[in-house]
Amino acid sequence: MAALSEPQLSFWLDKAVKWGQATSPSAQRDMSRHLGSLRSFLQQLLHTLQLMSSTTEAIKSIPLVGQFLGRLCWNPYVTADGESAGLLLRCVCRLYSAAPQNAVERRANDWIRNLLCHLTSEEEGSTAHALERLACSAPQHSSSHTLHKMVALLTEEVTVSCSASAETLERCSCDRIHALSVACVPLVTCPEAAPLIGVLLKHRISCGCSHLSEEFIEAVSTALLRKKLVLEDVAVMALWCHNLSCLEGAVLSLLESVLSDPGAVMWSLDEVVRDSLLPKASALHCPIFLVVNEVFRNVLMKMGENVAVGVLLQVFTSCFLQTRSGQRQQERLPLRAFFPHVPHNLLMPLLTEPSEVPRQAWQEHVTWIGRLLPSMPRDQEEGDSPRQRWAVLQAWFLLVQCGHWVDVAAELLVSAESKQSEPLLYLLMFYHHPTNRGHQSARQTMMVREVWGHMRILFLAHTLPPERLSAVSELLSSTTSAHLLLHLLLSFAIFSPAPTSTAVEVLQKVLTQVELKRKAECLLASVRHRLNRGGTLDNTLQDRLRTLRDSLPPVQDSRCT
Incomplete structure (x- = not known):
């Protein structure tokens, strides 16, 4: 020219x-x-x-x-x-x-x-x-x-420019990409500009000097979070790969949407989690999964026994595994890459869905998981090392992610004989109190066994014994294991052969605290998610769960604390 x-x-x-x-x-x-x-x-x-x-x-x-x-x-x-x-x-x-x-x-x-x-x-x-x-x-x-x-x-x-020859006389295409990203900042909320923004995000960097401008990344991230920009899934995932804070913002946005009103969100949580795109992005990009997991872990550690966070983490992990199972075999990274700190012999039993194990083998599977869990250190033992506690918390976090097996243990306890109950109760206690938090395991086991006995009588009786109702209500209101006992109570309410009307009466007389009602609604939703994923949520169970949920008196603040 x-x-x-x-x-x-x-x-x-x-x-x-x-x-x-x-x-x-x-x-x-x-x-x-x-x-x-x-x-x-x-x-x-x-x-x-x-x-x-x-x-x-x-x-x-x-x-x-x-x-x-x-x-x-x-x-x-x-x-x-x-x-x-x-x-x-x-x-x-x-x-x-x-x-x-x-x-x-x-x-x-x-x-x-x-x-x-x-x-x-x-x-x-x-x-x-x-x-x-x-x-x-x-x-x-x-x-x-x-x-x-x-x-x-x-x-x-x-x-x-992605395929431009390095021998051309044009300026470095990477500089051009950077300049275009800056020039696009005023246009990020224009729907017509979305294709250009998307191709900039997906552009493969061809030399070390290239990068999208921070101003552009921040503007796109803000527009996405405020629902003022719609991009292809691939472009959104490319944005998360480019920018860690943007990915963390997406996880926190999901957490906020659930925690702000879990009562309204819990029963459609699968859809909410999938719409966030995080499970799909995590299955395709291992670094994204590790970041998302770390954010969830930090929130869970800070918020303690927040039921809504636990249920959200469980649903996210399940959606992630379902997405990954849909990938072609040659495209999948080994699960070990996603869970690098968990012993392999514990990883596979926990990541296996209950629907993949015959029902008659559930007791054996839960017992197997309990044997693989690291022993629970006691706070007052001098021999507890940071490494031992770290191993316990890693195993516990995975158990929270795979909380469906804890739900299974609670379900099996409804009809279990005394000899079968030991590994089931152990899994529940590990889930709710991995490090005992200052109370002795033997004492805790005795108390849980006592409540379990009360519940077996309550849900089999034609007339509710007042002394049993009073004992369960008192323990739920005063003990540090209220969450564990509530988990067990709701399993009896859902899976016992007692009429639905009996289960409703027990819940209404026992759940007298607002906080327990909030937690109960979240736990009911958790069980519903597991049954729905496993294909065992028939009309009878569906109606029973809905009736139990509706029987809980509404509270003004529905947060599952």
């Missing part, structure tokens, strides 16, 4: 001055005759700018380039033509400096931002408004159409 000459630029600048905003018939006729030649010149100018190493060099070599491009940006005939508008925008963006080095480059950046705002504005005096006067079309349509054309051309350019 021939080099750009000064007479050429002077000729076209004179034309741009004479045309103005193309309001006169003579200017419009002259533009129609020269539009094809103008496109050729803009292509030549773009090639020349691509050879420049910086904005400063471009302005020194072509002093009038800014004035020329600026005038054309205010000419509705140029911006209405898709090819001309695309070339014009690409020329303007070539003058943008990703990291301005001097006052000239900073002023140029401000000027370019103003041009972008003008080209997409619908206000009086804008390009779209001028087009409305000329073509009698709606300004919103004109602005949107022009922006759509520009975005399509730039999207194509970014896609092509």
Whole structure:
């Protein structure tokens, strides 16, 4: 392509001055005759700018380039033509400096931002408004159409740059990607710009100097969280891979949506979790899973026995495993990569869904899991090392993730004989008190066994014994193991052969505290999720669960503390 000459630029600048905003018939006729030649010149100018190493060099070599491009940006005939508008925008963006080095480059950046705002504005005096006067079309349509054309051309350019040869004379394509990401910041909430934003996020970095601007990442992340930007799943996952804080923000947003009103969310939690895209992203990208897991772990450790967090973690892990099972075998990373700190012999039994094990083998499977769990250290024992406690907490966190086996243990206790109850009670106690938290295991076991005995009588009696109701209610209200006992109580209410009316009466007389009612609703939802995933949620169980939930008196604050 021939080099750009000064007479050429002077000729076209004179034309741009004479045309103005193309309001006169003579200017419009002259533009129609020269539009094809103008496109050729803009292509030549773009090639020349691509050879420049910086904005400063471009302005020194072509002093009038800014004035020329600026005038054309205010000419509705140029911006209405898709090819001309695309070339014009690409020329303007070539003058943008990703990291301005001097006052000239900073002023140029401000000027370019103003041009972008003008080209997409619908206000009086804008390009779209001028087009409305000329073509009698709606300004919103004109602005949107022009922006759509520009975005399509730039999207194509970014896609092509992925395969550009390193021997080309153009500036590094990575610098170009960075500059475009900065220029897109004002456009992140424009629906028409979504394809360009998506392709920038998905662009594979081809050299070490390339990166998307932090301003761009932050703007896109904010727009996504505020539901002002819709991107393809692949683009969102690419954003999370680019930016750790953005991924953490997505996890915290999911947590907030659940914790702010779990009573309304719990019964559709599977859908809420899948819509967050986090399980799918975690299955495809192991680093994303590790980050999400760490956020959940930190929240769980800080919030203690928050039932809603435990249920959310359980549902997330189940959705993650289901997504992973749908991948082709050759695309799957081994599960060990996702759970690097858990003993392999414990990992597989816990990650196995109850629906994958015959019901008659559940007792044996739960017993096996209990034997594999590390022994529970006692707070007052001098021999407890940090390493031992760390191993216990790692196993406990995985057990929370796979809480369906704890639900199974609680379900089996409804019909278990005394000899069978030992491993089942042990799993419940480990789940709720992995380090005993200052109370002795023997004493705890005795108390849980006592309540278990009361419940077996309560849910088999034709007339509820007042002394049994009183004993269970007192222990639920005073003991540090209230969560464990509530877990057991709800399993009897759901799975015992007692009539639904009996189960409802027990819950209404025993659950007298607001906090216990909140937790009960979350635990009922947890059991429903497990049964639904396993395909065993028949109409009878569905109706019983709904009746039990509706029997819990409503509370103003429905948070599951």
